[in-house]
Structures are given as C-alpha cells and as structure tokens.
Amino acid sequence: MPDAFAQVDSAARAAYVEHGVPMGLAVYKADGTKVFERMYGDFAPDRRVAIASASKLVAGVTLFRLIDEGYLSLDSTTAEVLGWTGTKGEITLRHLLSFTSGLEPENACTVQPGITLADCVDQIAQGDLLAPPGTRFDYGSTHLHVAARMAEVAVGAEWNAIYEQQLRLPLQLSPEFVYYSAPRQVIGANPINPLIAGGMRASMNDYANVLRFVYDKGRWQGAQLLAPGIFDQQTMEPYPNVIIGSTPSALNARYGLTAWLECATPATGCSTISSPGAFGFTPWLDRATGYYAILGMELDDLRADRGIGPLIQQTLKPLIVEAVTGH
Numbered sequence: 001m002p003d004a005f006a007q008v009d010s011a012a013r014a015a016y017v018e019h020g021v022p023m024g025l026a027v028y029k030a031d032g033t034k035v036f037e038r039m040y041g042d043f044a045p046d047r048r049v050a051i052a053s054a055s056k057l058v059a060g061v062t063l064f065r066l067i068d069e070g071y072l073s074l075d076s077t078t079a080e081v082l083g084w085t086g087t088k089g090e091i092t093l094r095h096l097l098s099f100t101s102g103l104e105p106e107n108a109c110t111v112q113p114g115i116t117l118a119d120c121v122d123q124i125a126q127g128d129l130l131a132p133p134g135t136r137f138d139y140g141s142t143h144l145h146v147a148a149r150m151a152e153v154a155v156g157a158e159w160n161a162i163y164e165q166q167l168r169l170p171l172q173l174s175p176e177f178v179y180y181s182a183p184r185q186v187i188g189a190n191p192i193n194p195l196i197a198g199g200m201r202a203s204m205n206d207y208a209n210v211l212r213f214v215y216d217k218g219r220w221q222g223a224q225l226l227a228p229g230i231f232d233q234q235t236m237e238p239y240p241n242v243i244i245g246s247t248p249s250a251l252n253a254r255y256g257l258t259a260w261l262e263c264a265t266p267a268t269g270c271s272t273i274s275s276p277g278a279f280g281f282t283p284w285l286d287r288a289t290g291y292y293a294i295l296g297m298e299l300d301d302l303r304a305d306r307g308i309g310p311l312i313q314q315t316l317k318p319l320i321v322e323a324v325t326g327h
Helices: 003-019 054-068 078-082 086-090 093-097 117-126 142-155 159-168 204-215 229-234 308-325
Strands: 023-029 034-040 272-274 282-286 291-297
Touching: 003 023, 003 034, 003 308, 023 204, 023 308, 034 308, 054 093, 054 142, 054 159, 054 204, 054 229, 054 282, 078 086, 078 117, 078 142, 093 142, 117 142, 142 159, 204 282, 204 291, 272 308, 282 308, 291 308
Parallel strands: none
Antiparallel strands: 023 034, 023 291, 272 282, 282 291
C-alpha cells in the first residue's frame, strides 16, 4: 500500500470498527489505474451486493446512450412518448432524470414483481402531481420508472434488454450485473418490472467500469461511445430554484441528472458527483482532483444507520485528495 494512502486506510479502518460493517474501498486515478484497494472485515471486491440507489447512475447512463442514438432527447415528453395528457404530459425526460417531475416520489408498484413495468407506470400516471414539472425536487423511485418506460416504448424492447445492449455488453459488465425486482432477495433476475432506481446487484469490480465510463465522459477503451456533452449537463442542477420536497441528503447536496452534486455551485456545475445507496454502497468521482472511488458494503436492511456510506465518504474525501495530489 502506498504510504500516501496511510491516512485513508486508517480512516476507513476506523469507520469499519465504528460501524461493524464489512466494507471495501478502491481508488482509481484518472487514467484508470487502481492506486488503492483495501478490504475491511470479510468484504471482497468481487462480492456482488444490492447497491440500492447506486443503480440510478447506471440507469442514467443507459438513457444517455439512447439520447445519443436519437431514440429520446432530454426534452422528450410523456405526452409524446407515453400519451399522457394535461400537465403530466409536460413532464420531460430531463424532469424525470433530475427528480423534478412533480410526481409522487414513491409508488408501491415499483417493488411488485408480478406486474409489468408498463402496468406500474400506468398506476403512477393515475396519481396527482405534487407540483408542476420543474418546480419541486423529490427523491424517489417513480421518476426513473417512468423514464425507463419511455425508453421501452421508444426502443421497442424491455428495460434489461436495453441496458444489456447499451451498457452491459459495451462495457464488458458481468451478466449478473443487472436489474432485479427485489435485489436483496435476488428475485427476478430478468424481471418484467425491474426496480430501476434501486434494483441492481453489483460488485466493486463490476461498478468500476461504469464509473470510469462516466468519469471519461462516454469514452471507453479508446472509443467515444457517446458525445461527452451530456455528462457536463449531468453535473448541473437543471432547475436551481426548485422547492426541496423529500430528500435523503444529510449533506444538503443538490441533484443533477441521476447524480448528487457535491459542490457549492450546483447551478453551474460540479466536478464531484456521486450516487450512494441506502445499504452503503457509494461510488463517486472527482474530475478536478483526478480520481474516482467506490466504497463497497451492504448494510442490513433493518439497521438504524442505513445511509452511512455518504458519511464515511465525506470523511475519506479530503484524505483521498491529499493522497492523490500530494498536498
């Protein structure tokens, strides 16, 4: 282990001792070189776990590929694609990816494996809006369910098939790195109603490919798989004046396109973005410093400290910056 990462290792070990949750930490430089990896407890970099909301970033990048190929645009509306009417028909893909659609953020149908994604989105469409699109932020699962259904209609295929074609195969991801209906119970490996906002199982090694692809703004193994501009849009809050409704962020962070924005200037863009999950799995990248990292773990679903991943991440971030930059 490089001496530069001694403080990082010490802080990560202290977090492991404090919380008693097996975990791993991996740090990669901008060129993809892994400069630090350490496991605490019996965690392993190839252990596949339920990653909860870290699934959101993967869904976003899958949709970015469809935008790049012309199936959809950020301005595509639910009226155009799904036939929604009235104010609900004004909801755009941009609203859905930034959780500002005005929809109720949760609906029980998103975790029901016995119905189709289309049926669930029909149920979501029946609910009342909390606010006009673009005026209120509510973190939750319904937005990406609707976005995924827009993708299914635009492409004419089911979500996991779209994800496989657009991301899993090009990035050489594991066949097990897919969307489930109930990822903790490993139910529905090829479900008709995948949990888009939180249904993936992944290892740290699996997710590293996705994170590098995002860090490199759509470039993979020397090829530009989609235009980089949308990754710049991802780092900006599209509606800076939104009312904040439901949010899990204890850090008062703002949200871009399927990613938390970790800086003081979210309206104009952040160099650091993240996509942490409730069970602790926390990927993030810092383009200003020149690294990306993954904190891997899987908390018990019933633990009182769900969401500790971002808290540990905030402790580690300045230490990693110091280790990577030397100051």
